[in-house]
Each structure stands twice: as structure tokens, then as C-alpha cells.
Amino acid sequence: MAIYSYPSMPDPCKVLEFDKEKCVGCNICVNSCPLDVMIPNFIKGAEPIVLFAEECWFCGSCVQECPAGALTLIPPALQRISTVWKRKATGEEFRMGMLNPPAPNLNPPAGNRK
Amino acid sequence: MNWHEYVNQTGMLPLWPYEVNYGKENVVETDVLVIGGGVGGCRAAISARQHGATVAVADRGVTKHSGQGGAGVDHWHGAVRNPCSKVTPEMYSDIAMEVSGGYTNGAARYIIGMEGWDTLLELEQMGVQIRDEDDDFKDTMWRDEETKLLFAYDVDNKHCLRIYGNNIKPVVDREMRSLGVQVYERICITSLLTENGIKGSRVIGATGVNDRTGEFYIFKAKAVVIATGGGGRLGSFAPDMTGNGSMVDMNMTGMGHTLSWNAGAELVLMDSLSNATGLGYAPYSMGNSDNTYQGVRVIDADGKVIPYANSKGELLTEERQIFQSSRPGENFVIGHGIGLNMPVTRDYGITNLDPSLSKQLRSGKLKLPLYDDFPGMDPESRKIIWNLMLAHEGKCRVPIFENMQHWGFDPEQDMLQYAVTDHPFVCAMVSWMGLDHNPPSWISTKRAGGILTDWRLEASIPGLFVAGGNPLFGSGCHGEAHTTGRYCGRQAAAFAKNHPAVEPERGQIDREKDECYTPVLKSGGDVGWRELNYALTRVFQDYCGSHKTEDILNLGIKRMSDLRRTEGMRTFANNPHELARVIECYRLMDLSNCYFEAAKARKCSSKLLNFFRVDYPEVDPPEWKKFLPVSQTEKGVNVRDLPCDYYLQAPYNSNLRANYEQYAELD
Structure with a gap:
């Protein structure tokens, strides 16, 4: 190539x-x-x-x-590495862009309009 | 795919996809021209059309999505006449003036108070949800059971509403188009046309350049509405970093301020400056307790709860107190994010975290990082923040709500980490703004400076009307942009009815074309638009920064002018997109002049305005408590004194309601 x-x-x-x-x-x-x-x-x-x-x-x-x-x-890498959350029960950490993420959460927004 | 992937795949450079005709003229004739198709501009267009005018909107982007409010909104300020509210328009306007030390727009705040609720009801008719129709929040403190309205900031006084505004811009755009408004997109407006081409005379149209085709637009109008964004790119410029980290996009260049300045209109409060350093995080992307996130439960790394405090610093023990004023029954919470600095008193401010948080972190009593403890909240408290506010606020549905959930975030189980940053700041402000403020957003956005108007929201030059949180001085945020847009649209339509069209002077148009097309027609350019923007921003930061003196301000004007004549003339554009960016840089340099002149005019320092001069260190001397409108005339710069409550002095009535009744209605 x-x-x-x-x-x-x-x-x-x-x-x-x-x-x-x-x-x-x-x-x-x-x-x-x-x-x-x-x-x-x-x-x-x-x-x-x-x-x-x-x-x-x-x-x-x-x-x-x-x-x-x-x-x-796709947010830039500096943002992906900043948006971090922690599962309260287990202490496990997650972030936007992580390897092997959990399944997507399909929790819908409030409201009934498109 | 990215540009380089295309090149790798095809072995070719992509051609410019649109037919380019630099300078080819398109003429548009209309009763009312609206410059800026954000929420304020679209509402102005709708209202002008409903009042019988033909209307054209010229937008830098696409009206379905553009503008600071183009990607949604979660709460609506100033709906003080909703049936539940205990705040009156008089209280709203007077307190705005009081907390800002007089340095805001008392007339606009009153108009917002009088019409904000009606403006929102129209949105409901158009298709925006403004009530808890699904009874998600039944019997909670945020809801009125009869109307199903939901309240933010203050559940006692009920004047600020939570709304489901994710679709607000497509809805307004659809309404505008259905009424037959002519929409011109991808247009960078470059100048206002004035009668006989003279600064300070009646505004009769505008010129613009299309950022895909390079074609030139001549708009001929009987009245013009300015509804553009703030000039953040003047105060700070870091395009690679800040698209993500701000609520303001690259198209917002304070163009309306500049167009008005160049046409001879008066601007005020351009001497109210904010710091413009540091870099933000993506709005709402991290733990936070302010604004949209207000009321979230916050804990430290060991799980210790950080209490909220009211605006007097008193710690609160019950959740309801978070949504109450510091003196329930006596005052109300005026809200946050409405362009109101509160240097005089914070009694009307919102609650936020314990002010001793920073000290406790430094002493080791509390441990970093902090978290928003969503799982520790009641289901309704969690839902009203995450599923309502976060899912509807501007720039949140896709980048925050959907993206975070796509990566598995679950507020029932997960705690969102705060930025590990300067925590005094976290206590006082929205934490995602990062160390200090977001560069592109700050100067002259929402906070203060803009075009001076009368009770009709007409500028000091005839035929020019102003709407929106940015160009209309001291006037607020999202809801306020709708309301002032709707108000001044009908005023512009009435003006157009009573004033015949005037043909623009050809010389003015030709001069404008000569300037605008230099970057593509003159050969040998070796400066890119971004290099020019970095340079002009540097001049502004240095010479209108924290060491202002008469000499330094004059040097700033000189440096900027030198930059314009030297590198500015060597700036090239490879295509119409870049051309529009260069023209924006030229206009940012013009805008800097307005700031420099406003700074020169104020010969004192002011804590109220966050304005400090080395050569005039006295802070807020009483004789300088006034507006100093600046304008350009054919003979040079003009400055005059104007009382902050000019809207209650002759030729106006001394009472808010009497003025409103005289000027707001047209018949």
C-alpha cells in the first residue's frame, strides 16, 4: 500500500x-x-x-x-479518559471508551416526544 | 470516514464538492431580515411573520440545529407569570438589577418576566413538552399537581420550570418554515448596509458570503433583527481542544456585536470582562452539583456525604432546602446561567456544596475523588436529574446521556466521578468548566456586553432590533432568547410596515466585496485562518487583560490594526469554508476595537464589572456607576454617560408596567 x-x-x-x-x-x-x-x-x-x-x-x-x-x-480521548464512573456495590471502575465495556444501558429519557 | 482514510483508500484528494462562484451576487428583498437562526432568531422570524411581514433568516449554520440553544434545553427561566409562580415581573427585573449592582438590562428582564410564560406556552403548542404528562414525578416537591409543571431551583416560588427541550430547535424550525419564512443557510453575514452607506444611519440590509459556494448575498430589508452568538473566539482560541469542552461552537464569533459596532450602533457593558483562560471538560460529562445537576447527592472517596449549603453558606439538612432560597418566604432564587453575576448579594443565588469543601479536602478530612452518588438517591430524585434534565439539556442527549449509557453507565448502580480539580471552584461554579472557564465561550456570552436598546428592543440606529442572550446586553440565556426574539420580531414587523425600503449604496457593497474576497483572490497568502485567530486572540489577551492602562489599551488597538494590515492581508483561504473563517477573524479584530474603546472609556476599576485598570485603581467610585455606551461615527469613536436605570428615566415612564404597556403592544 x-x-x-x-x-x-x-x-x-x-x-x-x-x-x-x-x-x-x-x-x-x-x-x-x-x-x-x-x-x-x-x-x-x-x-x-x-x-x-x-x-x-x-x-x-x-x-x-x-x-x-x-x-x-466519538468524544476526543482527553474526554473519554475523564468521563469515569464507579459501580457502588463492587467498586469496579468504568469509563467512556474502555476495553470490554458492559452491555449498553437502554434506560430511556423522560418525556414522550421524539 | 476521515479525510486521510479517503486519500488512503482512493489515492486521490477529494475535490471541493460544491460549485464555487466567488463574488457572484444574489439579491434578496424582504421586509424583515433576521441575522442568526438560533432560538432567538427563529422566534423573531416567526413573530415578524405572524405580524404580517415577509421575513428572511440568514444563518451561519442550519436553522434546524444551529445556535447555542440548538441542541436542547432542560429548564426555562423567567416564566414568572405561570399560574403557580409567586414572583412578579417587577420583582424579577428589580432583583436582577439589585444583585448585579445595576449592571444588567432591567427593561429586557421585565419583558422576559411579562412574556416568558406566554412564549413557553406557544412552544407547547408547537410540540415541546413542558409538563410531567406521564406522571413520573407525581406528588414530588418539584411538581404542581394541577398543572403538572415541574420547578427548578426554587420549589416555593415556582417561577423557573424544568422542560423536556431536547427537540426544541427542530420544533421551532418547523414552525418557522411552515409560516413561509425564507431561510438562507451557510451564510456568514459580513456587514450591515446603512442608508447612504453612513455609520449611524438607518439599517437597510446586510451582506454575506456562502461558506459552500463563496457566492455573495445582498439582503435588502426594511428592518433587521440581530440574534447572533457571543464572541468567544476573541478572548481565547484553541479549536482542537474546545469544541468538545464548551457550550459554544466555532460559528459564534460575536458577529452581531461587530456588525452593529461597524454600522454605528451603541454598545454597552463591553467593559464587563470575564477571565478567559483554562480549558473545560465536555459540558455535563463529569460529576457535578450545579445547574442541571443541582440536588444530586455528592460523596467523597470514602462515602462521606458532602452537604449542600444555601447562598449564605448555612449547611442544609433536608433535600427540600436545596430547592429553596436562603430566606424562605422572604426572597426567591433567581437562578443560575442567566447571565447574572451577583457581586452585590448572593441572597438570591442557588444552593451548592459546603463552602468548606476545599479546606476539608486539603486537610484530609475528605478524600478525593468526589462522586455524584446516583445510586444513593431516591428513584424520583435520580430520574429528574438523569432522565429529564440530563437527557434534555443542550448538548446532552447524544454526547452525554446516550453516549454514557452506550458505554454502560447506569445511574441506579454507578457513581459519576468529579474532575480532580480546584474544589473551591467546584463549590462555586459548574465543575465541568474546568480550571477557570471554557475559552471559547466566555467573553461577551450571556454575561453582559451587547447592543444598547430601547423599550422596543431597537438599537440606537433606526431599523436595527436585537434579540437573544448574547447580542442584547444583559439579557440572559435560552428562554430569554426565545422571549426577546418573539418580542422584537413583532417590533421589527411594525417598523417595516411604517418605513419604506431604501436602496443600498453601491459603493458600500463594493467596498465590502473587496475586503471579503481578498483571501481567495489575492495570490501569495502564507497565513492560515487559525494562525491569524491565534494572533488576534493573543493581542486581545495581552492588551485587554489584567494590566489595563490607557497606554496599553492604545497599544492594543495599534497592534491589532498592524496585524490586520500585515498578516491579515496575507491570510489565505483554500475554499469558501475557510474564507468564511477568515472573514470572521477580520470581524473579531473589529470587535476587539469595541472592547478596547469601552475599556478606555471607563476610567475607574470595578468589582461589579470584573474590570480592573492599573492607572485608575479606585474600585466602583459612585460617580462611575453608569453605563458608558460606545459607538463609531464617521468622525471617530463616541462615548456618553447613561444611567443604569435609563429605562425608567425620560423619555420613558418611571414605572416598569407603564413602559411595557406603552411600547410592548403595537396597536
């Missing part, structure tokens, strides 16, 4: 994870981002390209707008 010359990547480098199985490249996320951090992919049907990752402010609008549920917001 060719090794290209790059300038340093912005930090954070990756702010969004696309589920390739679910994403159909509809670009609704591109057009819902207030900061315009993505552009449509030139490969038809492929996930968008995150061009201005460092301008993302992590509002999650793209995640909420994605009709396929294909998007996950």
Missing part, C-alpha cells in the same frame, strides 16, 4: 464513526451539521468524509438526524 505524505492531522482526528453496514450515503448528516464539518463522499453510496474534524462541537445533531442509526459520536 502506498504511503502518502500528510501534514499533521487535526486533533481530535476522528469525531464520528459510521456503521458501513447501515450508512447508504444519503448525506442528511452532512446537511444537518451546523458547523459543516463533513462533505459528501465522491464514492456513490459511501459514508461522508469528515473534513473539518476540529470544528466539531459534539452536539450530536448528525446522530439524531441519521435515518439509519448509522452514526456514533
Whole structure:
């Protein structure tokens, strides 16, 4: 594989994870981002390209707008390592981004509107 | 995928995906132009349209999500006329003035008090849930059984409401579009057009650049509403770090302040500065006891409970006291996060952790880290914080509520750790703001400085109206933006009805185009927009920082002007997106001038304003208790004196209600 010359990547480098199985490249996320951090992919049907990752402010609008549920917001590492919790009964520690996380908690938000 | 993944995969650089036409002109004619499509701007557009005007909104992002309130809200201030409230608009406005030492917007606070509840009821009609319809909190202290309203901060006086605002922006956007408002997105507005191109004359439109196509927009309007964000990027700039760690995004550049300053409008309280150092954590992402988290049970590493204290520092023993004022029956809790510093008295402040916490941690009596002990709380107390407040507050649903639960966080079992940080600060403030404050958010956001208005929320130059917590001086936060937007939208519509359109002067438009397109049309640029932003921020921090003197402030103006003429002229843009960022930098430099001039005007120091001068050390001398509106004229900078209670002095009535009755209604 060719090794290209790059300038340093912005930090954070990756702010969004696309589920390739679910994403159909509809670009609704591109057009819902207030900061315009993505552009449509030139490969038809492929996930968008995150061009201005460092301008993302992590509002999650793209995640909420994605009709396929294909998007996950990835907080920067300095945040993942800061958001820490401890199970009261066992003293076990967890954090956002940990290895081998427990099953997701599906506890719904209060309220009855979409 | 990321940019570099695309390159690795395809062996090609992605082309710019949009057709680019730098300078191509688009002309839009409308009765009312709203600049800024956040909650305040959208509400202004809705109300102007309902009052018969044609309306265009120009937004830097996308109106469905943009703005500081674009990603949700969990509580609503100023609903003092809800049927349960014991606070009157008069009390609300007068106490805001009292606790801030007079340095806030008494008229706007009164308007908010008079109309905040009606403004919220309209949101309920549009589709925002504002009541405990599912009876999750039946028979709790936070709820009124008849109306099912839920209260924050003060369960006795019941004027601040918890709401389910995650969908608030899509709902407002849908309403606005259904009324036929014309929406122009991805537009960086660059200037206001004035009659004959003269500073200080009537505002008749605006110019803008599209950040995808580079095309130029000329908006011709009979009235203009400013509803933009604060100028955080002037006070501190660290884009790689702070998108995550702040409630303010990169698009918020104080553009409305700058547009108004450049057009000749008066601004006030630009001499009220906050510190702008340090770096925050993601809002609400860590243990916390303030604001949205208020009332959570807090323990130290050994499980010792840290009690709450009222605003007088008295320790509280019962949960209900956390949501009461320091003198139940006598005063009320005015709330938190509404742009009110309380340097005069904290009697109306919210409760927070034991003020001796820091001392106890340092002496070893309590042990770090601290935790929010969700499992140790009653189910309703836990649910109202985690499932209601945290799931609906701005920037919380996806990044906090869903993400943390995705990684397994379970408030029934798990305790959320605090930042291991300076705990005097944790006691006093929202802990995720980190060491000091979030850089991008602070200067001139919510707290104070903005455009001076009259009782119609019209600026000192005709045809310019102002809404929202940022550009409207001293006016608050989310709910306040809705309310002032709704109010000034109808005022702008009335103005447009009575004032014919005026054709802008071509010379003004051409000058603006020349400036805006320099970064893409002039060859040989070698400074990127971020390098320029870092530099202008450095000048501002140094010369409008903690060692202000007349000479230093003048040097600051000189350095900024030098930067503009030198590196500013060598700043390039590779595409329209970067072009808009460069233009924002130019405008931030203009905005710095307003701050420098406001600082020069105040020849004293002030604890009330957090404003200190080395050459005028006397603190808050009585003769300097006044506003000092600054403006630009064709002849130079103008400063005048204005009493803080100008809204109760001639030509206005001496009583709040009489003014409201005279100016608020149009017929």
C-alpha cells in the first residue's frame, strides 16, 4: 500500500464513526451539521468524509438526524479518559471508551416526544 | 470516514464538492431580515411573520440545529407569570438589577418576566413538552399537581420550570418554515448596509458570503433583527481542544456585536470582562452539583456525604432546602446561567456544596475523588436529574446521556466521578468548566456586553432590533432568547410596515466585496485562518487583560490594526469554508476595537464589572456607576454617560408596567 505524505492531522482526528453496514450515503448528516464539518463522499453510496474534524462541537445533531442509526459520536480521548464512573456495590471502575465495556444501558429519557 | 482514510483508500484528494462562484451576487428583498437562526432568531422570524411581514433568516449554520440553544434545553427561566409562580415581573427585573449592582438590562428582564410564560406556552403548542404528562414525578416537591409543571431551583416560588427541550430547535424550525419564512443557510453575514452607506444611519440590509459556494448575498430589508452568538473566539482560541469542552461552537464569533459596532450602533457593558483562560471538560460529562445537576447527592472517596449549603453558606439538612432560597418566604432564587453575576448579594443565588469543601479536602478530612452518588438517591430524585434534565439539556442527549449509557453507565448502580480539580471552584461554579472557564465561550456570552436598546428592543440606529442572550446586553440565556426574539420580531414587523425600503449604496457593497474576497483572490497568502485567530486572540489577551492602562489599551488597538494590515492581508483561504473563517477573524479584530474603546472609556476599576485598570485603581467610585455606551461615527469613536436605570428615566415612564404597556403592544 502506498504511503502518502500528510501534514499533521487535526486533533481530535476522528469525531464520528459510521456503521458501513447501515450508512447508504444519503448525506442528511452532512446537511444537518451546523458547523459543516463533513462533505459528501465522491464514492456513490459511501459514508461522508469528515473534513473539518476540529470544528466539531459534539452536539450530536448528525446522530439524531441519521435515518439509519448509522452514526456514533466519538468524544476526543482527553474526554473519554475523564468521563469515569464507579459501580457502588463492587467498586469496579468504568469509563467512556474502555476495553470490554458492559452491555449498553437502554434506560430511556423522560418525556414522550421524539 | 476521515479525510486521510479517503486519500488512503482512493489515492486521490477529494475535490471541493460544491460549485464555487466567488463574488457572484444574489439579491434578496424582504421586509424583515433576521441575522442568526438560533432560538432567538427563529422566534423573531416567526413573530415578524405572524405580524404580517415577509421575513428572511440568514444563518451561519442550519436553522434546524444551529445556535447555542440548538441542541436542547432542560429548564426555562423567567416564566414568572405561570399560574403557580409567586414572583412578579417587577420583582424579577428589580432583583436582577439589585444583585448585579445595576449592571444588567432591567427593561429586557421585565419583558422576559411579562412574556416568558406566554412564549413557553406557544412552544407547547408547537410540540415541546413542558409538563410531567406521564406522571413520573407525581406528588414530588418539584411538581404542581394541577398543572403538572415541574420547578427548578426554587420549589416555593415556582417561577423557573424544568422542560423536556431536547427537540426544541427542530420544533421551532418547523414552525418557522411552515409560516413561509425564507431561510438562507451557510451564510456568514459580513456587514450591515446603512442608508447612504453612513455609520449611524438607518439599517437597510446586510451582506454575506456562502461558506459552500463563496457566492455573495445582498439582503435588502426594511428592518433587521440581530440574534447572533457571543464572541468567544476573541478572548481565547484553541479549536482542537474546545469544541468538545464548551457550550459554544466555532460559528459564534460575536458577529452581531461587530456588525452593529461597524454600522454605528451603541454598545454597552463591553467593559464587563470575564477571565478567559483554562480549558473545560465536555459540558455535563463529569460529576457535578450545579445547574442541571443541582440536588444530586455528592460523596467523597470514602462515602462521606458532602452537604449542600444555601447562598449564605448555612449547611442544609433536608433535600427540600436545596430547592429553596436562603430566606424562605422572604426572597426567591433567581437562578443560575442567566447571565447574572451577583457581586452585590448572593441572597438570591442557588444552593451548592459546603463552602468548606476545599479546606476539608486539603486537610484530609475528605478524600478525593468526589462522586455524584446516583445510586444513593431516591428513584424520583435520580430520574429528574438523569432522565429529564440530563437527557434534555443542550448538548446532552447524544454526547452525554446516550453516549454514557452506550458505554454502560447506569445511574441506579454507578457513581459519576468529579474532575480532580480546584474544589473551591467546584463549590462555586459548574465543575465541568474546568480550571477557570471554557475559552471559547466566555467573553461577551450571556454575561453582559451587547447592543444598547430601547423599550422596543431597537438599537440606537433606526431599523436595527436585537434579540437573544448574547447580542442584547444583559439579557440572559435560552428562554430569554426565545422571549426577546418573539418580542422584537413583532417590533421589527411594525417598523417595516411604517418605513419604506431604501436602496443600498453601491459603493458600500463594493467596498465590502473587496475586503471579503481578498483571501481567495489575492495570490501569495502564507497565513492560515487559525494562525491569524491565534494572533488576534493573543493581542486581545495581552492588551485587554489584567494590566489595563490607557497606554496599553492604545497599544492594543495599534497592534491589532498592524496585524490586520500585515498578516491579515496575507491570510489565505483554500475554499469558501475557510474564507468564511477568515472573514470572521477580520470581524473579531473589529470587535476587539469595541472592547478596547469601552475599556478606555471607563476610567475607574470595578468589582461589579470584573474590570480592573492599573492607572485608575479606585474600585466602583459612585460617580462611575453608569453605563458608558460606545459607538463609531464617521468622525471617530463616541462615548456618553447613561444611567443604569435609563429605562425608567425620560423619555420613558418611571414605572416598569407603564413602559411595557406603552411600547410592548403595537396597536
